[in-house]
Amino acid sequence: MSKKQGQQTIVFTSPPLISSWASLVGPKEGQGPWGEDFDQVLDDYLYDEQTWEKAESKMLREAVKQAISKRYYQPSEIELLISGDLLNQIVSANYAARELSIPFLGMYGACSTMAESMLTAAMAVDGGFFSRVVAAVSSHHYTAERQFRTPIEQGVQKSATSQWTATAAGAVLLEAVPGGNPRITSATIGQVIDMGQSDAANMGSAMAPAAVKTIKAHFDDLNRSPDYYDLIVTGDLGKVGMALAQELFIKEGLLPQPNYSDCGVLLYNDRQDVNSGGSGCGSSAAMLCGPLLKKMSEGKINKLLLVATGALMSPTTSFQGETIPSIAHAVALENI
């Protein structure tokens, strides 16, 4: 059987095992509905470092170290690290990789980077190249604010459509071993979609069409219907983007499913002041490497489709009048 199915989907013939995972989150994320499910909730946003940027890189590094130590590995026993983040030149990942000394491939897919890294890692394992690969990402509210938006100290009021960049890091360890669950069984690689939206304070709406297109491609390519999965979860569309996605599902003939949600909506509770919801590549990474993989290990979820979404503009392209190109990658995780 060909590993490529249909237009955009690959099926793993020896589905890599997610043998361990870890998540670290900031104080706000710890106060949300899933605080008990993360490996570590930080007391503050600096994590004993001098800058938020160093704190974010340390969170990423610690997520990797905690994931691999659960399997009693040393970093030197990990063959490949695939990682990225939201910062210019993905410095959180670069500096984490410097400390870990694991052969390293850096990725950038904005908030889609967790799914992008996981599917690339799964290709590296199922393709027979490596037997122990870590995929990991991070985001940090305060590093993202000062890079993408305005100085925190300025106290600019946020629009209702805006999202709160999560302070969070997540890591998964993929192994080529028999036995055990959950496993990555297939993945759908997204195309870049741009419906002409230019409001960087409403990224959920920009990304929703990309998410729906990738989900539709996934079902078409594998000849599956949405009820195949116990849960389909988009990366971080937030409330506004999730509502738009649900409208688009109807247009595409994919009726709204009770088994659909969004990591940006799930991550915080309604009393937390995050406007449309969470965002940042740490958002889907923490939800996955916290509550979702926990539920898979308990058998409460047996088939999960993670569809991480990314808004691929930069402040420079926004200043230059460009609209927001978006992407979504889907990764299927199954207890088989």
Add this chain to the structure above:
Amino acid sequence: MSKKQGQQTIVFTSPPLISSWASLVGPKEGQGPWGEDFDQVLDDYLYDEQTWEKAESKMLREAVKQAISKRYYQPSEIELLISGDLLNQIVSANYAARELSIPFLGMYGACSTMAESMLTAAMAVDGGFFSRVVAAVSSHHYTAERQFRTPIEQGVQKSATSQWTATAAGAVLLEAVPGGNPRITSATIGQVIDMGQSDAANMGSAMAPAAVKTIKAHFDDLNRSPDYYDLIVTGDLGKVGMALAQELFIKEGLLPQPNYSDCGVLLYNDRQDVNSGGSGCGSSAAMLCGPLLKKMSEGKINKLLLVATGALMSPTTSFQGETIPSIAHAVALENI
């Protein structure tokens, strides 16, 4: 035979064919020693666009289109695009991918991105996931200057160790087909190395140890000696970095080889005012997708080791007093 050899190297069991390639360069690169070997030399730096950033993205897009049109493919027949560049949020690649509508994975490895994208593409092909994958990168002198350094209009004098970011884009098409040359036979994935250098105007020196470490790992892992290759070419160490690399080769017991050079040194001639030499991920991409692959197709080079190097800092980490982490990935191209 295991596809993984030694610590950091993977060997492709069905080496992907580089079935076509294309390169576009700016006016300065066209006036260098290899002007005749590029597919297109631009008349100016704007390429009929309103901004340098849009021009760079167009160069990348055109390199991809020209590479695939040489094999009479349409973009819709290409299964995967793996691409990156130097700009914040890799917007050159993102916007090129938007126009091309090819499933897309974005990478960031600074000036190592061409080798990183090629080896990932080779895994995707040799792993049996895709049969037609493009790897492509770009850089642009004026987009890099205003992002990483100072406004062009300011006319800041460059130090002698500084390098000139190449205005260049290169693309290779990898195919899983029998017959034909050259092919990607193996690759060595680098670790992040940081020897404590913090001068962003001397990136060649920061990257040289990473290049030498990856080259040594490649030889150790495959039990090869440097004379296996007709040419070993580092990405863009420039004159200063290349001299340091040659010193380090001696320390590592790899005697200086007549078959070693550097893309940053090769790209310009001595009369061009580029201080230590060229840099930017377009530098190694254009040298590869211009003169080097041409020489391979003519049989003048039969075994080439491309070792693209990247300096993984950002302006923010430099401002925060960090040193420069560096990486190098090696890709072996052979007529077999």
